Amino acid sequence: MTEKEELQLLAKGSSSAFESLYNRYSSKLYNFMLKMTHGNRYITEELVQRTFVKIWEQRNKIDPDKSFLSFLCTIAKNLLLNEYEHETVKYVYTEYIKKSITEQQYDNTTEKEVDRKILESLIDKLIGELPPKRKEIFILSRKYGMSNKRIAEKMHISESTIETQLAKALIYMKNNLKHYINCILII
Template identity: 30%
Template sequence: MPLILIQKGKAMTSDKENLNLMLQQLQQGSEQAFTVLYDKFSKPLYRTILRLVKDEDIAQELLQDLFMKIWEKKEKINLEGSFKSFLYKVAENIVYSYFRKVAKDARLIDKLISDYVDFDTNAEELIIAKETNAMLQRAIECLPTQRQQVYILCKLQGKTHEEVSNLLGISTSTINNQIVKANKSVKEYFNLNREFVIFLLASELIKYLT
């Protein structure tokens, strides 16, 4: 056991030394070091940004902006500090800027709400905040009883249309119709509270970008 601990310690030290070496080379203008760092950090960053903006193209665009900022700010990287913290701080600023832009553009707000409601994902990713969860629950409570059941089972619990059909004794076409109508109602509810929606989504950055 002690030998394993020592080996792990050496591996962690080696990883830190390798990262510091890459950062030193980056500060000297090495594009190869930049590529290595991009490959190491871009995927988790992309997934985090996608959870927030719910649009693959926008997430990719923001990711590219983020690494452009890293290149521009390379001389300011503190080699004694945490590069990951620096990286995620830049990401936080970029996504905040996106939400500020959204807040000033009604069309972008509509798209964000639409993407958020329609996003095909599981409950953990759909509900990203207690406050947003509460708001979604209020929207669901406004739905007719059967529509509530279908929405909760399909969208929040992740059950297939076939599973819900067997549980509720209704056809899959009826389920699909109820989902479409439920999505429309939830969007309308969120649109009535659009400024609060933007605030809630933006406020989640600190939670996910850490």
């Protein structure tokens, strides 16, 4: 049976004609695609299979008067180009997402640093408004991490006075920060 006759039978849905064409051309197509994929056997096998699936799906559109091998190679080459295009788009999209996440993390870090500095300057402002002794006790306790006992010894006052002054300083800070929190949240 000639190739032309097999192609005519294929157009009518003959599975034996399809099998005969597959057996005749699959190895030739495989070798052609192996060169096109630079030796990638996995993608080559996949493309040969997909090409013949496409042949079966479009069997009624095949022109029996034209070279079937050229038609096969054209379909396979187009499938390969589509695959490369798909992989390129996927790669570009993945890189874009990675870059966006990195920039977002950077932006969040910058934003958090700005927020921290604003809050720190606000706290420093409120500390500056405390009465001198209370201010000194608060700074020794919170900024330098000194214990109440050590502050009491250093300032020659009782620990209970230190506790009272710290409690008053914290109440003052808390009350005043409440007013600023609303402003901070609006910002």
